[in-house]
Amino acid sequence: MEVVKFLGKGPGLALLLGIMIAVLGVVIFLARRSSKKEYTGRITFPVLFMEIAFVFLIILLGFKKGSANTVGPEVVPLLWIIGIFAFSIILLVKALLGHEEKDPEWGNIKVTITYILFTILYLIIMQYLGYYISTVLFLIGGMYYLTYRNWKVMISLTAGWLVFSYLAFYKLLYVPLPQGKLISWIFG
Amino acid sequence: MDLLSNLITGFGYLAGIQPAVAIVVGVILGILAGAMPGLSPSMGVALLVPFTYKLSPQISLILLGSIYIAANYGGSITAVTINTPGTPSAVVTSFDGYPLTKMGKPGVGLGTSLIASTVGGIIGTIILIFFSVPLARLAVKLHPAEYFALAIFGLATVASLGGKNWAKAFIAALLGLLINTVGIDPISGVQRFTFGNYKLFDGFALVPALIGLFALSEVFSRMEEYKLEKGVEAKFEKANWPKFLDYWKLKFTILRSSILGTLIGIFPGAGATIAAFLSYDVAKKSSKHPETFGKGNPEGVAAAEAANSSSVGGALVPLLALGIPGSATTAVLIGALMIHDINPGPLLFVERPDIVYSLFAALLVANAVMLVLGLWGSKLWIKVTIIPKKVLLPSILAISIIGSFAVHYSFFDVASCIGFGIAGWLLKKYGFPAAPIVLGMVLGKLAETNFRRAVLMGGYRVFITRPVSVILLILAVASFAVPLMQNRKNSQAEKQQ
Numbered sequence: 122m123e124v125v126k127f128l129g130k131g132p133g134l135a136l137l138l139g140i141m142i143a144v145l146g147v148v149i150f151l152a153r154r155s156s157k158k159e160y161t162g163r164i165t166f167p168v169l170f171m172e173i174a175f176v177f178l179i180i181l182l183g184f185k186k187g188s189a190n191t192v193g194p195e196v197v198p199l200l201w202i203i204g205i206f207a208f209s210i211i212l213l214v215k216a217l218l219g220h221e222e223k224d225p226e227w228g229n230i231k232v233t234i235t236y237i238l239f240t241i242l243y244l245i246i247m248q249y250l251g252y253y254i255s256t257v258l259f260l261i262g263g264m265y266y267l268t269y270r271n272w273k274v275m276i277s278l279t280a281g282w283l284v285f286s287y288l289a290f291y292k293l294l295y296v297p298l299p300q301g302k303l304i305s306w307i308f309g
Numbered sequence: 310m311d312l313l314s315n316l317i318t319g320f321g322y323l324a325g326i327q328p329a330v331a332i333v334v335g336v337i338l339g340i341l342a343g344a345m346p347g348l349s350p351s352m353g354v355a356l357l358v359p360f361t362y363k364l365s366p367q368i369s370l371i372l373l374g375s376i377y378i379a380a381n382y383g384g385s386i387t388a389v390t391i392n393t394p395g396t397p398s399a400v401v402t403s404f405d406g407y408p409l410t411k412m413g414k415p416g417v418g419l420g421t422s423l424i425a426s427t428v429g430g431i432i433g434t435i436i437l438i439f440f441s442v443p444l445a446r447l448a449v450k451l452h453p454a455e456y457f458a459l460a461i462f463g464l465a466t467v468a469s470l471g472g473k474n475w476a477k478a479f480i481a482a483l484l485g486l487l488i489n490t491v492g493i494d495p496i497s498g499v500q501r502f503t504f505g506n507y508k509l510f511d512g513f514a515l516v517p518a519l520i521g522l523f524a525l526s527e528v529f530s531r532m533e534e535y536k537l538e539k540g541v542e543a544k545f546e547k548a549n550w551p552k553f554l555d556y557w558k559l560k561f562t563i564l565r566s567s568i569l570g571t572l573i574g575i576f577p578g579a580g581a582t583i584a585a586f587l588s589y590d591v592a593k594k595s596s597k598h599p600e601t602f603g604k605g606n607p608e609g610v611a612a613a614e615a616a617n618s619s620s621v622g623g624a625l626v627p628l629l630a631l632g633i634p635g636s637a638t639t640a641v642l643i644g645a646l647m648i649h650d651i652n653p654g655p656l657l658f659v660e661r662p663d664i665v666y667s668l669f670a671a672l673l674v675a676n677a678v679m680l681v682l683g684l685w686g687s688k689l690w691i692k693v694t695i696i697p698k699k700v701l702l703p704s705i706l707a708i709s710i711i712g713s714f715a716v717h718y719s720f721f722d723v724a725s726c727i728g729f730g731i732a733g734w735l736l737k738k739y740g741f742p743a744a745p746i747v748l749g750m751v752l753g754k755l756a757e758t759n760f761r762r763a764v765l766m767g768g769y770r771v772f773i774t775r776p777v778s779v780i781l782l783i784l785a786v787a788s789f790a791v792p793l794m795q796n797r798k799n800s801q802a803e804k805q806q
Contacts, residue, residue, distance in 0.1 A: 130505070166741070173484075184499055192761040194499040198490040201483050201487045205483045208476050208479050209480060224739075225739070228534050228535075232532045263702075264699055282707060290711060298711075
């Protein structure tokens with residue numbers, strides 16, 4: 122029980138997450154080396170779900186239990202965790218027996234990853250340069266990256282979107298669109 | 310006769326300029342609020358409440374009621390055209406609406422959603438007018454065990470949503486249910502799975518999650534298919550709008566979904582999303598071609614839209630007849646009524662029939678106005694589908710980011726939206742549907758709180774001692790088992806062939 126308490130929070134939880142990532146890495150490595158390498162993804166997903174369920178289970182064991190007549194905060198999540206384990210085992214067995222379809226082909230993954238990173242960068246920049254400047258960079262940069270070159274459309278669409286954001290969200294809905302730390306520091 | 314004469318008086322009140330303007334403005338604002346991801350019908354209504362301070366109580370209610378009606382339809386526009394549901398209930402509309410757009414038939418999706426919304430809204434209002442008092446009394450008498458059984462019945466729809474991938478659909482639903490338990494437990498106050506992060510005390514917000522799972526995952530999937538080539542532009546194709554006969558074929562689906570939607574809308578806490586999921590499931594099970602659902606069947610669009618629009622009438626039943634708000638939007642509406650010193654409840658029908666019946670008349674007229682504006686606007690909405698991907702994809706991302714930020718003004722919500730987007734993209738690639746995750750997130754709270762309340766009130770046996778609960782649980786088991794057995798039968802037949 123002490124081990125469970127340790128793993129349920131703080132550095133113990135970080136250790137547990139590290140172990141889970143390592144286990145997942147080993148599973149992927151072994152799957153790729155095995156005769157089931159075409160099912161690597163189909164094997165990885167159920168293992169990942171079981172790992173998520175296991176981490177939640179470890180945390181859940183630390184919850185205060187309900188009394189005899191009440192249902193404690195741990196009961197319902199436990200039901201969902203058991204369900205995830207059960208269905209993940211079904212999927213894992215199906216994948217190992219080859220009853221699943223083979224892994225799908227990856228398409229232009231470079232464009233997707235670049236765009237995800239670009240979106241994350243947009244969020245980071247927004248906190249420093251504010252909503253308006255970062256959105257100009259994001260929209261024009263995004264269209265340019267996707268090889269769109271009609272500058273009239275790019276500029277008018279970006280300007281239109283900024284005007285709409287300002288009027289609809291800032292003025293009408295009182296959404297405090299980020300001003301940006303850098304801009305606030307320069308202009309006060 | 311009282312009812313009819315009151316209703317005629319209600320229509321008479323609408324004859325002036327002010328009520329007409331309130332309806333038209335309300336419908337336009339409602340459509341815009343619904344179509345914009347991140348703006349829910351409740352937010353749309355709440356935003357307009359301050360503008361009603363100086364208006365008369367009737368005009369205020371007419372304006373807010375029109376927004377409520379139209380926002381539910383507005384959510385379907387972006388769901389059909391760009392797979393970005395503007396409202397949680399429009400998630401179900403996107404199941405078949407977006408495949409129709411991909412097949413080059415956005416007009417069919419938009420037209421069907423408009424007609425189904427209008428008819429559903431009218432049927433919901435008619436049921437509200439004639440049965441509000443008895444239905445409201447019935448709804449509040451339901452025991453938590455019965456609410457729990459209703460939630461389980463809703464969850465059982467996952468079996469038919471998943472089709473052949475039923476195990477994957479169940480895992481997706483269970484993940485949604487587990488995600489829903491993140492945050493401070495509403496009953497015991499225990500922090501569950503918050504990892505000590507205060508931003509998770511309220512759990513994950515639904516709107517950023519669904520924007521991520523549907524809009525961002527779709528953008529990432531399209532990026533994956535994308536080739537960085539210059540000069541490849543979308544072709545403009547003339548939109549095909551359904552003909553009267555096409556709509557007529559959907560009459561039973563629309564009628565059944567409207568009645569079901571209204572009934573579910575009456576239950577406090579159930580709402581438009583559950584109504585849409587359940588009606589979609591029933592439509593799929595009663596269809597001659599259930600295999601076409603999820604691939605662009607207009608019946609799916611009609612079922613979802615008729616149900617979510619008719620649920621508005623249902624949600625107003627406990628509000629007006631008993632003074633109990635059953636949804637976020639009706640909670641805002643009750644606030645607006647109180648600002649004008651009006652206390653909803655049984656006495657409202659006796660003391661202020663002018664207010665009640667002018668609202669009923671306005672809701673019927675608002676549906677007609679929505680039809681006219683929707684038909685006119687559809688020609689505009691459809692143009693979204695011919696925007697080049699190079700412009701559309703970054704624009705969807707920008708809309709999604711501001712939409713998820715606007716919910717709580719939080720970067721955490723935006724980050725979780727991106728996280729859900731990446732997860733949705735990968736899950737979809739491996740055949741895990743996103744819709745059950747949303748269903749789990751929507752139904753999780755209803756199921757858990759009522760399960761715990763029911764046990765507290767009557768122990769674990771309470772679920773099998775109350776007739777309504779037993780019936781709903783049997784129906785849930787049946788709707789869980791039947792699609793699985795059908796799938797098994799089909800796959801055996803395929804093997805034999």
